[in-house]
Amino acid sequence: MRVLLTGGLLAGAFACGGAMAQDVLIANTKVHTAKAGGGVLEDYDVLVRDGRVAAIGRGLVFEGIPMIDGTGMWLTPALFGGITGIGIEEVSAEEATNDAALALGDGAKDMVVRPEFDVTLAYNPDSIVLPVARVEGIGFTLLSAGSRPGGSIIGGQGGVMRLDGSPDPVGPRTLFLSLGGGAAGLTGTSRAGQWMLLDQLVDEVRGRIPAESGGALLTPAGRSTLARYFSGNGRVVVRMDRAADIRQLLRWSQRHGVRIAIAGGAEAWRLAPELARANVPVFVDSLVNLPNNFDQLAATLENAARLRAAGVQVGFTQSGDASHNARKVRQLAGNAVANGLPWEDGLAGLTRVPAETFGVADHVGTIEVGKTADLVLWSGDPLDVANTARHVWLGGRAMPMRSRQTELRDRYLRAEPSAEAGALPRAYPARVE
Template sequence: MIRSYFLAGLLLIETAAAQLVIKGELLHTMTGDLEPIKNGVVVCGADGKISAVGKQGEVELPEGAKVIEASVVTPGIIDARSSIGLSGLLNLPRHDQEQLDHTSPVQPELRAFDAYNGRDPLVKWVRDLGITTIHTGHAPGALVAGQTMVVKTDVASIVSPDDTLLPLAMVAVSLSKNQNNGQVSKAPGTRAKSMAVLRSELVKAREHARKAEDADAEKTPEPNLKLDILAAVLRKETPLLIQANRHHDITAAIRLQQEFGFDLVLEGASEAYLVLDEIKASGCPVLVHPTMARSFGDRRNMTFKMAAELHKAGIPFAFQSGFEAYVPKTRVVLFEAGAAAAHGLPPKQTLAACTIRPAEILGLADYIGSLEVGKDADLALFEGDPLETVTRCSGVVIGGKLRSSEPH
C-alpha cells in the first residue's frame, strides 16, 4: 500500500508503521449486550487487526505507539446498501454513472467491481463521515440490475477481487410495477410479468446447474454468465437482494424464496409493518429503506418508525444509504440511523444496525462490525454522540491506519 496519494484533489495520509492506540471517553464495542466502555482503549496491531480492547489502565500499551484520543469511539460504520463508487458525485451520466445498465431488464452477470471507482470524491466524502465499509453495487431500476460487492472505503483501485471483502455479495433485484423507471425496455411492465420473467430465469438456471452436475461430460453445458450466477443463487452461495416496498411485492419475494429455496435479503420494505409476521416466518433480514427517503411512488406509505417496528418484531435489519437519482447520489447512513433513533428505535440498537448487524447480514461478522481482538482495526472517532447530525467525525481508522484529510 502506498504511503500517500491524491484523492480528488485532497491528500489522503496514512500514518507510518507505528502502532495506533485509540482512547475514548466512551467506547462502543458493539459486543454482547452492546453496553459501552467508559474510558476505553483499543490497540491496533501492526497486522491491521485489533490486538487489545478494554478500560484504560487495564490494557498494556505497546511502546512507541501513536495515541489518539476521542470523545466517542465506535466500530467503523457499515453502509448496508448503496451504489457509491458506481454512482459518482457529479451526476454526469456519461462520466460517473455506472450503477444501472439500460440495455436489458435481466443482467445478473454484471459485476460491481468492474464498474467501481474508489477515487470518486463521493467515496472519500462518506469515509470522512465515519463509513469504513460499503455494500455497494448496481442500483434499483431494472428487474435484475446486477451484482453487489463489499469493499472498504480506503480501496482506491480494485486490481483483483481480493481487494474487496466480498467480490460477489448479492444479486440485486427490484420488484415494482415500474421497476424499469422508463429507462430499459417496456418488458416486464407489470408485477405479474416481472415475477414470470424471474421464475423463468431461475428455472433455466436450475436446469443449467443440473446439466453441469451431470456425470456425462458430453452433456455438460457451455459456460453461461447469466445462468451460472443464478445457479449460485439457487445453491445458496449468493443471496438474492430483492428491493420490495409495497406489501404485495414483499410477499411476492417471499413466495419466490419458498418456491426456489434461495437465501433472501429484503431491501426497502416500506410497507413491512403490514406483513411483519410473514417476514419473520421467512427468516430473511431487511435492509430498511433510508429513514428520511422521499415518500412517493412505492414508498408512499413508508414510516419513520419502520426500524423500530422491525426491532419490536424481532426481525434482523440494518441501515442503508440507498440510491438517489440526484446529487450527491447518496444519503449518509449514520444520519438515517439517527432519524430512526428519534422515532422509537433504542440508541444501542440503532448503532448496532449500522455496525455489527450489517456485518452479520453480509456474513462478515468475524472480520468487521465490532471492536474485538482479532477483528479488523476499523474505527470511527467522534466528538460527541454519533447519532446527532451535528456531531463531527474527528478521525477514521481502517486496517489499523489513520485516514485523515483536510478539514471539511
C-alpha cells in the same frame, strides 16, 4: 509508558496515514463494540497494532505506543454507508462517469438478462467521492448494480468495498433485483409478469428449459451465476416497498430456497412477523414517512422500530442520492431511534447487521480483539448529526481528515478580498461592508 499525542504532534504522526498502519492506543473513551449484547465500555482503552485491534481494557500501558486521549468521545466501528454507487458513480448526470447499471434490450419485448454483470469491476478507489464519505466516519459500502431503461429486473452483482483505497471487494458478491411498481415497465407493465419471468429463470437454471431453446433468457455465464444464488449460496437484495409484493417475495424465496434481503421496504412493518420468521434483513430509509408512490401508502417513521420489535434485523440505506450523501445514513439511524428503535439497534444497523448480512463480518462491523481496526472516534453520539468524526482508522491506518469538499471550504474561508484584480477565487463573493 503512554506517549500522549496532541495538536501538531498528532497531526504529524498521522500525516502519512494513507501509507501504512500505525500502532496507537485510544485511551479513556466510551467504546461501543456493536457486538450483539456487547453493551458500552465506559472509560476503556483500545490498542491497535499491525492494523488490528490488539487489546481492549482499562489502564493499558505499552512502551512507546502513541496515545490519543479519547476522554468525552465515543469509539465505534467504521460505519456502513448504505447501498450506494461510491466509486462507480462520480457525477450522477454525466453518463461517462456512471458505471452502476447495464442497459440492454428493449424492455419486456426484448429483455436481456445478464446477472453475471459485476459492477465491482468498474470500482475506482481514487474516486473523489470516497474521502467525502470517509471523513464522515463511513468505512464500507455495498456497491449496487441496477438496470437502466431497457434493462431487466435483475440488475447484476455488487459487493462490499472498504473505503480504505483498496481496489477489490471483500466477501461474496450480492445479486440485485428490482420488483414492484417501479420495475413493472420492464415486465410488460404488470408486476405479475415479474414472478412469471423469475420462475422462468429458475426453470432455465435447473435445466427445465433447454439453453438452446428460442425462449431462453440467459447466457451460459448467466445460468452459472443464477444457479449459485438460486441454490442459497449468496445473498439477493430485492428493491421493493409494497407489502403485497413483499408477501409474494417471501413465498417465492421460500419455494426456491433463495436467501434474500430487502432494500426500501416502506411497508415492510406490515409483514414484520413473517420477515422475522424467514430471517430476512430489511434495509430501510427511515425518513420515508409519506408515500412518494402507490407502493408506499403505509409508510411510517416507525418502520424500523416496528420491524425490530418483531425480531427483524434492520439496516439503513438511502433512497435518494446515496453515493454523494452517504454521510446522511447517520441521520436515518438517528431518526429511527427518535421514533422508537433502541439506540443499540440503530448503531447495529450501521455496523454489525450489514456486515453479517453481506458476509463480511470477519472484516468489518464490530470492535473485537483480533479484528481489523476499522474505527471512528467521535466527538459524541454518532447518531446525533451535531457530532462529528474526529479520527478515522481503516485497517489501522489513520485516514486523512480531508476531502474535496473540505479543501474547497478551506479555500474560500482563507481567501481575503483584495484590490488586486483576480485575487479572489472564482465565484467568491465580494465582502459587503
